[in-house]
Amino acid sequence: MVNEVVCNALARSLVLPCPPGATLDNAGETYFFSLDFSLAGQALPPVDPVAVVAAFPRLSWGIILFDSLVMNHDRHTANLAHDTSTSRVQIFDHSHALLQAGAGDISAMLAAADGQLCIGGHCLAQEINDIDGLDMWAERIALIPDFFIEDVMEAATTVGLPNNKKLECIDFMKKRRSEMGSIVENHIGQFPKLPKVTP
Numbered sequence: 001m002v003n004e005v006v007c008n009a010l011a012r013s014l015v016l017p018c019p020p021g022a023t024l025d026n027a028g029e030t031y032f033f034s035l036d037f038s039l040a041g042q043a044l045p046p047v048d049p050v051a052v053v054a055a056f057p058r059l060s061w062g063i064i065l066f067d068s069l070v071m072n073h074d075r076h077t078a079n080l081a082h083d084t085s086t087s088r089v090q091i092f093d094h095s096h097a098l099l100q101a102g103a104g105d106i107s108a109m110l111a112a113a114d115g116q117l118c119i120g121g122h123c124l125a126q127e128i129n130d131i132d133g134l135d136m137w138a139e140r141i142a143l144i145p146d147f148f149i150e151d152v153m154e155a156a157t158t159v160g161l162p163n164n165k166k167l168e169c170i171d172f173m174k175k176r177r178s179e180m181g182s183i184v185e186n187h188i189g190q191f192p193k194l195p196k197v198t199p
Contacts, residue, residue, distance in 0.1 A: 001159040007070050007094035009152045014140060016062055017090050046077035047089075049123040055082075056089055058133030060124045063091055065137045065180055069173075071113050072097035073120035080123065099161065099169075106165045110172045115179070117187040129193040138181030149173050 011018035053060045067075050074096035081090040099106060119125055153170045157163050176183075188194065 002156045002161045003070075003094045003096075003098045005159050006152050006156050007072070007097050009148075009155070010070060010144070011066055011091065013144060013148055014062065014066060014137075016066055017059075017088065019090060019092060047080050047082040047123075049077060049080075049127045052080070052082050052089060053124055053127040053129070055087070057128070057130055058136065059089060060128055061133035062137045062140075063089075064119065064122060064125050064128065065134075065141055065184065066091075067097070067119050067122060068117050068183060069141055069176060069180055070094065070097040071118035073118060075119065075122045075124065077123050106162070107168060110168065114172070114175075115183060115186070117183060117190055119190075125191055127193060128191055129195070131194065134184065135181065138184065141180045142178055144177050146174060149177065 008018060008020075012020065063075070063080070066072075072094055074093075075091075079091070079093035081092070082088075083090075099109070150170055153161065153166050153173070156169075157166055161169065
């Protein structure tokens with residue numbers, strides 16, 4: 001729940017194609033829901049990441065950097081949608097991002113993630129072949145206001161983030177936001193199709 005609330009708010013603040021979502025209380029149980037973006041009312045098939053990168057190279061960097069910001073290790077071809085009839089991409093399902101269920105000690109998890117790319121076998125990162133858009137998205141992420149991060153984490157305490165970990169998470173996300181460009185640069189080897197730069 002914390003993951004979805006925080007990730008949805010951050011994605012939409014960056015104007016990434018993430019369907020609007022909210023929490024809903026049902027008989028004492030809180031759920032997160034988002035709008036259904038499938039025009040046909042059916043699940044879209046898994047995407048072809050090569051086609052997505054070819055058609056949307058800059059957006060692909062936006063998705064990659066966002067997933068790194070929120071430490072999403074699970075961006076695969078079934079939680080990224082590409083509707084070829086409308087030429088639209090959507091991202092969804094952030095259950096394996098940020099404070100994953102069963103992650104154990106939050107402080108230890110944040111310490112281990114500090115400075116790391118944290119995107120696993122990201123389907124777009126495996127196919128991205130040009131750096132155009134990287135700097136633009138790193139700058140956009142760096143411009144996320146402090147107050148936004150603070151308010152999002154405050155909201156997260158209402159859906160499961162321990163209140164005594166709120167300030168630690170705020171400080172971590174502010175630091176990570178400001179370091180996204182250098183984090184990617186320091187792990188450029190995890191993008192196998194980018195041209196190799198020789199000194």
